[in-house]
Amino acid sequence: MVYEFLDHKSDVYVRVASPSLSRAFEDAAAAAFEVMLEQGSVRCKKTIDLRVDATDIEQLLYMWVDRLLYHFDAEGFALARAEVRSLRRARSGGFSLSARLHGEDYDPGVHGQKVGVKAMTYSLMSISRGASGRAELRFVLDI
Secondary structure, eight states: OOEEEEOOSSSEEEEEEESSHHHHHHHHHHHHHHHHSOGGGOOOOEEEEEEEEESSHHHHHHHHHHHHHHHHHHHOEEEEEEEEEEEEEOTTSSEEEEEEEEEEEOOHHHHOOOOOOOEEOOTTOEEEEOTTSOEEEEEEEEO
16 A cells, blocks of 8 residues: 555544655545545546645645545545646746646545545645655644
8 A cells, every 4th residue: 555544533544655755745635535435446537637836845745635625625626636737946946737637526426435534734734755756745734
């Protein structure tokens, strides 16, 4: 498993370890949706193209997960998988992420209903890369 849920008193603390930063962002999306529903039951029936811009990499992670939660809460979009097409440093010094989300309309009878996630947070957030380029993300979801 590329993500795990760590101990936390009241929220969901997520650790993602992936071969690259782009893959880590994809895996963070999977972890966030696994908290809310049975992600393995979601089929790829529709797509959403998404772009996120941020001033730094931590804000990019925050805004990425926040936008995913928006699509679930406001549009009823259940994520099967996220495909990060580009994640790069912008000329302005910030960061930019472009992705395609694959999934379908949420149906609690099909996808289950686990814990509601209220928001992404900056609490305990860290983003690091090992010498091999492997990326590790840690973040907390407010439930």
